Structures are given as structure tokens and as C-alpha cells.
Amino acid sequence: MSVEDGTYHALLARHDAMRLRRRLLSPGSGPDGGTGTRPPAGGPYDGAADQRTIMRHLDLVAPFDELITHLYRALFARHPSLRSLFPASMEFQQAHLARAFWYLLEHLDQPERIVETFTQLGRDHRKLGVRPAQYAAFETALCEALRVRAGEHWSEELQQAWVRMLRFGVTAMVRGADAALREPPCWRATVTGRRLYGPDLAVLRVRPHEPFRYRAGQYAALESARLPHTWRPYYLAGRPGGDGELEFHVRRTGPGGVSEALVRHTAIGDEVRIGPPKGNLTLGEEPRDELRLVAWDTGWAAMKALLQEVDGRVRPAFEHRTHRTHRVRLFLGVEAPAEVYDAEYLTGFERSRPWLTVVPVTGGGPGESPYDGLAREVIRGGPPTTGRTLVAGPPAMVRTVTAALVHAGVPAERVHHDPLPSGTLRVRPDDRGWAHE
Incomplete structure (x- = not known):
């Protein structure tokens, strides 16, 4: 992509963000421009009330894996071009979305935590090629999935609670994406070193093509050219500001995934992509x-x-x-x-x-x-x-x-420590960790 193309797409993304923000914050606009599902701009969002409503009727739409299957089926049926933004296998993506739903449900009564987490999530999702206006298509697909799962027990009250919850998170994501428009959505990097410790562990050194700024203790997602649109998080293993190279420790956790591609099929000179740095495992003031x-x-x-x-x-x-x-x-x-x-x-x-x-x-x-x-x-x-x-x-x-x-x-x-998968309302056990798939 040329510099001119990059500038154009940045301006387009900003326009999309502004348009969606106006829509999210305007009273009386539903997912298709109909009945309002959000309080007037400036009014407080009663997340605790929506939390009670959704949990009271959770059995109507659970389990989440079936709800999410219907959601993506509706999304791709209405917008086939969006399928190219996702990996070939949707299993990890569906589990990721389920954890996001559980996180929202568990923290609706703590809006400041949702804002912090989803602002970072919006910044991070730029690497996937997601444009802010596409969140509206996702909302419409969610409403369709709720109707299918709830069947005759579907109600306007239940749908509005779900949509308000989703919009609260999406608003933070849009703002996070918009605030990060001056930085790349992801960084291309060339592998400069590879050291194996046995068959299932590799220490990789990579050199980003553009400056990559982070804090000690943070992590970043990696994508292998062998698995487009498939990202996994790994900690950065060096103090920032050294020779410009980054170090990642990758444990192979199973066949066919990102970790296997990085450990067994990545060589010096290969290219990977790196997502924005994330994480709270950092030092504060001078340690005492x-x-x-x-x-x-x-x-x-x-x-x-x-x-x-x-x-x-x-x-x-x-x-x-x-x-x-x-x-x-x-x-x-x-x-x-x-x-x-x-x-x-x-x-x-x-x-x-x-x-x-x-x-x-x-x-x-x-x-x-x-x-x-x-x-x-x-x-x-x-x-x-x-x-x-x-x-x-x-x-x-x-x-x-x-x-x-x-x-x-x-x-x-x-x-x-860094955020963990939801514990109380988890979809399924997942102890594979930040540095694992």
C-alpha cells in the first residue's frame, strides 16, 4: 500500500468512526435505524439493570457457542465480504467472542473497567482490518441470532438489553481505534534470529520495519504468513529501546496453529506481523x-x-x-x-x-x-x-x-497480572495462557 493509499484509508476510517459515534450516541436509533435502544446522549447507562435482565433470561440464548454460530452465519450471509477478515477456522474467534460477551456481562456494573478494556480492544482490532462502520453490521447480526435462539420467548426487553450492552463496549472500541489512527494497525517485521530449545520451544528475534514502542512487561499478538488473520499473544522479552529488535518466546501447544508455524516453520528472513503492545504487567515508580x-x-x-x-x-x-x-x-x-x-x-x-x-x-x-x-x-x-x-x-x-x-x-x-479469561461465567476451561494458543 502506498503512502497516499494509507492516508486515504486513515481518513476513511476516521470518517467511519465519527459517523458511527454519532449513531451510537444519538437517541432513537436502533440497529436498523428504528426503535431506540440507548439512553439519550449524556445520560448514564444503567449497566447493572441490563446485567440483571440478560442473566435472568440467559437460558433462552445459551449456550454461547450456538448463539455465536448463528451470529456469524447471519453476518456473513448479509455481508459476504466480511468473511475475508477472519481466519479459515472460526473456532478460536468464536471462543474469543464468547469470552468478550462474558466479560461484558460480568462487568456491566463496573463501566469504568469495560471502557478501559474495550478501548484497548478497539485499538488492537485495527490489525484485523475492521473498520468502525462494520460494528453496525455485527449488531444487526446479533439481533438476528437472539431472535433465532430465543424463538417464541424473544422479547424487545431482552434484545434492547443485549444491544445496549454491545453498544457500550463498541463505543469504547471505536474511540480506542480512532485515538490510534496515528500509529500503524500492525507492524511488519523480519525474523533475524531463531534459537530452538527442544522440538517445541523457540526464541525468535525480529526487527520491525517501523519503530515499535512498548513498555517492559507488555505483550503483543503475532501473525505468521502461513496463517493469515490468525493472531496469538506473546510477551516481549527485552527492555525497550535497545537495538530495535524484539524477542518472543514461543511454546508449541498443538498442531496446525500459530505456535507450530512460529516454532517449526519460521526461518531467518521470514516476515511476521505484530499487533499493538498491550498489558498492565509493568513497573510503576522507582521500585522500593x-x-x-x-x-x-x-x-x-x-x-x-x-x-x-x-x-x-x-x-x-x-x-x-x-x-x-x-x-x-x-x-x-x-x-x-x-x-x-x-x-x-x-x-x-x-x-x-x-x-x-x-x-x-x-x-x-x-x-x-x-x-x-x-x-x-x-x-x-x-x-x-x-x-x-x-x-x-x-x-x-x-x-x-x-x-x-x-x-x-x-x-x-x-x-x-494481565487480564484472565472470565472465571465465574466461563464458556469452557481454557488454561492455555497468554503465551500459548
């Missing part, structure tokens, strides 16, 4: 007292970046003799010794940093989850009385460690 980092397997990538960030802050303080007493403890868990990787780097890093203590953890006790062993090590000797704990790894591990810390008396606000 004790900082605890807890990782499982490729969650180490996030901790590697954070350790480099801490080192960059601590080293000048040592040189100027202004360093305050500070300790960092890294708890690094794997299921079996054979899965330990990048050990040479970590050993050398720890040896020259007196402020760092590494606690390796392998597996768990008989009849228990391996994550239980990691949780025991984290709280061994009593819970931390000061400082923060940052946790990265599969959702089941994050839940186990977080629960152990809170049960031991650590305030929940001092335990940080």
Missing part, C-alpha cells in the same frame, strides 16, 4: 522494598524484560551511590527440568546483580497441580509485607498463585 516476580514457563519472557528494566534503574543509582536497599525475588516454575531454557542468560544475570535472588521451582507434589508447588514457594517464610508481586503464565497458574498470596494476607491490589 521487595519486588516479587512469579513466572511459569514462557511467562519468563515478561520477567526477563522487567529484570532488564529494573537493572536499568538500579545501575545508575549504584554508580552514584544513591541506591536504597532493594531486593527482587524471581520465582520461575516449570513442570519438568527438561523444560528449563535460557538458563545461561539468567545465571549470568543473577551472578552480577546482588539485588536479585532466583528461586527455581520444578513440578508439584504427588496428586497436586504443579502450580501448587510454585504457590508454596512464593509464600514460604510468610507473605511479603511490602512491595508488589507481578505474575505471568497460564491462567490456572496465575489464579493459583494469586489466591495463595491473598489467602496468606497479601492485599489483592499488590498482586498484579
Whole structure:
């Protein structure tokens, strides 16, 4: 695409965003321009009321996988061209949408959390080629799917509650996409390094074709040229601002997916695409007292970046003799010794940093989850009385460690991790983690 084409499409996307925003915020406009399903502009959205309505009638449209199947069938029947925006297999996309619906349902009484999450989601969805006006087509398809699932029990009240919920999330997504128009929707990058640790784990180094700015501890989605429109998130494993290259740790989790394409079929010189950086697993102000980092397997990538960030802050303080007493403890868990990787780097890093203590953890006790062993090590000797704990790894591990810390008396606000798949109202178990498919 030429620079002129890129400018044109950016202006077109901005126009679409402005037009849809006016429609979303105007009273009296339904999905097809009919009956209003949103309160007047400026009026508060009573998400808790819609939450009660939807949950009261949830059995009419559940299970979500069937509702979503009808939704996409209606969407592609009305707009066949939209099918090209999605991967060949819709399974992951349908599960992703189900989690988004559950997240909305669980947090309708906490609108600020929805705004924060869906603003980022709108920014991220630009890499898929989604234009703001296409959200209206999605809304119409949702209404059709609700009618099919609810059948004779369908009601205007139920549909309006669903549409208001969807529009609340979409409004945040449109604003997030519009605010990010000055940055690329995604970054092309060339693979410059590939190191295998066994048959199922690769450390990839890539060089973006344009500057890619992120914070230590964040993650980004990758797309392989072998699987267009299919993206999976992986942590960035280096401190920002180095030589311009990025490092990703990829564990192969199954056949035919993005992780297999990256681990087994990606070579130096190949091209990948990178989505915008995301995540809240970052350092705040100058760390004081004790900082605890807890990782499982490729969650180490996030901790590697954070350790480099801490080192960059601590080293000048040592040189100027202004360093305050500070300790960092890294708890690094794997299921079996054979899965330990990048050990040479970590050993050398720890040896020259007196402020760092590494606690390796392998597996768990008989009849228990391996994550239980990691949780025991984290709280061994009593819970931390000061400082923060940052946790990265599969959702089941994050839940186990977080629960152990809170049960031991650590305030929940001092335990940080990236958002997890919905827990209470989850569609199906999914413990594959941020760095996995």
C-alpha cells in the first residue's frame, strides 16, 4: 500500500468512526435505524439493570457457542465480504467472542473497567482490518441470532438489553481505534534470529520495519504468513529501546496453529506481523522494598524484560551511590527440568546483580497441580509485607498463585497480572495462557 493509499484509508476510517459515534450516541436509533435502544446522549447507562435482565433470561440464548454460530452465519450471509477478515477456522474467534460477551456481562456494573478494556480492544482490532462502520453490521447480526435462539420467548426487553450492552463496549472500541489512527494497525517485521530449545520451544528475534514502542512487561499478538488473520499473544522479552529488535518466546501447544508455524516453520528472513503492545504487567515508580516476580514457563519472557528494566534503574543509582536497599525475588516454575531454557542468560544475570535472588521451582507434589508447588514457594517464610508481586503464565497458574498470596494476607491490589479469561461465567476451561494458543 502506498503512502497516499494509507492516508486515504486513515481518513476513511476516521470518517467511519465519527459517523458511527454519532449513531451510537444519538437517541432513537436502533440497529436498523428504528426503535431506540440507548439512553439519550449524556445520560448514564444503567449497566447493572441490563446485567440483571440478560442473566435472568440467559437460558433462552445459551449456550454461547450456538448463539455465536448463528451470529456469524447471519453476518456473513448479509455481508459476504466480511468473511475475508477472519481466519479459515472460526473456532478460536468464536471462543474469543464468547469470552468478550462474558466479560461484558460480568462487568456491566463496573463501566469504568469495560471502557478501559474495550478501548484497548478497539485499538488492537485495527490489525484485523475492521473498520468502525462494520460494528453496525455485527449488531444487526446479533439481533438476528437472539431472535433465532430465543424463538417464541424473544422479547424487545431482552434484545434492547443485549444491544445496549454491545453498544457500550463498541463505543469504547471505536474511540480506542480512532485515538490510534496515528500509529500503524500492525507492524511488519523480519525474523533475524531463531534459537530452538527442544522440538517445541523457540526464541525468535525480529526487527520491525517501523519503530515499535512498548513498555517492559507488555505483550503483543503475532501473525505468521502461513496463517493469515490468525493472531496469538506473546510477551516481549527485552527492555525497550535497545537495538530495535524484539524477542518472543514461543511454546508449541498443538498442531496446525500459530505456535507450530512460529516454532517449526519460521526461518531467518521470514516476515511476521505484530499487533499493538498491550498489558498492565509493568513497573510503576522507582521500585522500593521487595519486588516479587512469579513466572511459569514462557511467562519468563515478561520477567526477563522487567529484570532488564529494573537493572536499568538500579545501575545508575549504584554508580552514584544513591541506591536504597532493594531486593527482587524471581520465582520461575516449570513442570519438568527438561523444560528449563535460557538458563545461561539468567545465571549470568543473577551472578552480577546482588539485588536479585532466583528461586527455581520444578513440578508439584504427588496428586497436586504443579502450580501448587510454585504457590508454596512464593509464600514460604510468610507473605511479603511490602512491595508488589507481578505474575505471568497460564491462567490456572496465575489464579493459583494469586489466591495463595491473598489467602496468606497479601492485599489483592499488590498482586498484579494481565487480564484472565472470565472465571465465574466461563464458556469452557481454557488454561492455555497468554503465551500459548
